[in-house]
Amino acid sequence: MGKRYPEKKPGVRTLAKATGLSVATISRVLNKSQSVTGETRDRVLKAMQEIGYTPNASARALATKRTRTIGAVVPTLAHSIFARFLNAVEQELALNGYGLVIATTGHDLQVEEQRARELLDLGAEGLIFSGADHTDGLFKWLKTTGIPAVCTSVSQGRAGLPAIGYNNTNIGLTSVRYLLSLGHRHISVIHGPKDTNDRTRMRLAGVQSAGIGKDAKIEFFETSLDVEGGSRAAQDILKTRAQPSAIFCLSDILALGVLFEAGRQNIAIPEQLSLMGCDDLDWSAHSAPPLTTLKLPTARMGQEAARSLVDFLEHARTIKTIELGASVLERQSTAHFRKK
């Protein structure tokens, strides 16, 4: 019946007209400012309901210079370790009214730089990265834009970036020392791709240094970072004449592959072979046998990263590097070495 006007989304001015108030008052209600009468507040809220008003995020962001979004750049979401991390990040951010924008790089540093730029373009106010290794371009760009950023999963940043994570060298060191303390002198280490992952490289360095002066034989097996990779590496290891008495996997996901392969070959763990992982994924405590592993505080790390960025943005607190501890979780997949 009535003419159909091309409906324009109602804004503060529409509300102002509808309520007979001014845009300032509308805005004050929107922001829960103190100096508004209860009565007018109700009037505005009622009008919002009726008109079906939704504030425009971009306009607010433009005026306040705050987008309330943090960007995270990770290699992939497909590995549960990153998913768990981001889960924690998201929860902490949500508590503070921030949103999390995600970008994946597929382990490519060049892509990482690109994606980081895109995140800023989308309005991210802070960035979270994995590892300390990044392109020079990224470091320079971070500096010029001045956007706050943190490196995670490492205990030391690069180019002045703060880090929130654990000491990967220590991780390798501690794990192998633990195995050595059980009497193992021939250890195979299974790890994912070295070239795209600085954390892996650091852990391997730790492994190396643990072996020094212990007349221990430590061998390395690089494979793909998944269950299949773990199985394949285990096959290779078990095929050799001189078999190790212990296997250390730089990630629990690889250990799962070893576990499966051991099952297939009827090798008893830990009786015939000790197995140790790293991460402490949610199944690690419930595998058969329960997996001895190095527990990494992934969730805690996510929380701290988020909190640091929020603290910086809200209270201008500078972001400090935080080193989180990692400890051996002794379960039943490892045992003392005994001569056969």
Added chain:
Amino acid sequence: MGKRYPEKKPGVRTLAKATGLSVATISRVLNKSQSVTGETRDRVLKAMQEIGYTPNASARALATKRTRTIGAVVPTLAHSIFARFLNAVEQELALNGYGLVIATTGHDLQVEEQRARELLDLGAEGLIFSGADHTDGLFKWLKTTGIPAVCTSVSQGRAGLPAIGYNNTNIGLTSVRYLLSLGHRHISVIHGPKDTNDRTRMRLAGVQSAGIGKDAKIEFFETSLDVEGGSRAAQDILKTRAQPSAIFCLSDILALGVLFEAGRQNIAIPEQLSLMGCDDLDWSAHSAPPLTTLKLPTARMGQEAARSLVDFLEHARTIKTIELGASVLERQSTAHFRKK
């Protein structure tokens, strides 16, 4: 030595002044518009470099009414099934220049509604949900705001929402039919919490209907949706006098728990017990034995969801419900039933 001016971030007007051009031209260069001389473009680009200009995302969003962000609301990132899904969503969105904002609900529909609102507040132009079950408030709100949204993991939306996913009833039906076809007549079904998950309920309904008129005995075991839950349920099942000849897990993660428990109890799979899962996680093909499972096109689903939303936003294409197929992946954890 020169006086320090409170540095204000350079904007298009600063660039205009610096280059002697107008803001319109700057903007044109920014947007790769055709009608700019190569020479002027270079001049502008050079000035941008020197001045260290970064465009303001909010201002652009306000002017264009496009934020280029999609929001996804999922129960958690800690389950790899959601992580894999979002990984695909993110990749597809990135290809189209969109960002992905994530919110987790912890399986709480009330929280889901709240988080969805927050995502819109942060500027999301489209929303992705899990499942078809949502609060009335959410449905109403979606309608009033008019924001495009899709339900995923289901083949039918609610309240007019399009769905992109698979038919969960069929999933239950197909799986159990497969086990029946192998001759199994006593099947235990392990599943996660029913009350917070409509997909689980639908799958169970399918399971039920598969059993009708087959003089088959089907029992249900509800547990937590993780490896531990699977193990516990398996313990319960294996404790009973009359044991099933097959177990069907509504999720591979539960099947992994069963696999471990079977290992602990020295039960041979599939010789003594057939085991079937659902999802096809990345380890499922490499477990011992490789797990027979119902392959769900999670990544494909993510891609389609993202593509649909982008198509709607860019080309005003209405979002159609898409039903993706799911098929039995026959591997070695299931075998024909044979009397003992």
Added chain:
DNA sequence: AATAAAAATGTAACCGGTTACATTCGTCAA
């Protein structure tokens, strides 16, 4: 060389909130 047509560039309004500052209103003391 004159002129039409096309290409490049400029001007200024606009997007929809926020907020400094101005104004109005109500209350209470003198």
Added chain:
DNA sequence: TTGACGAATGTAACCGGTTACATTTTTATT
């Protein structure tokens, strides 16, 4: 009753891009 003061509300500029439309410059045509 008047004046003062604080609380509530209003006015208008501003955030930093985009873009319709106007203007200038270049190129093509006769």
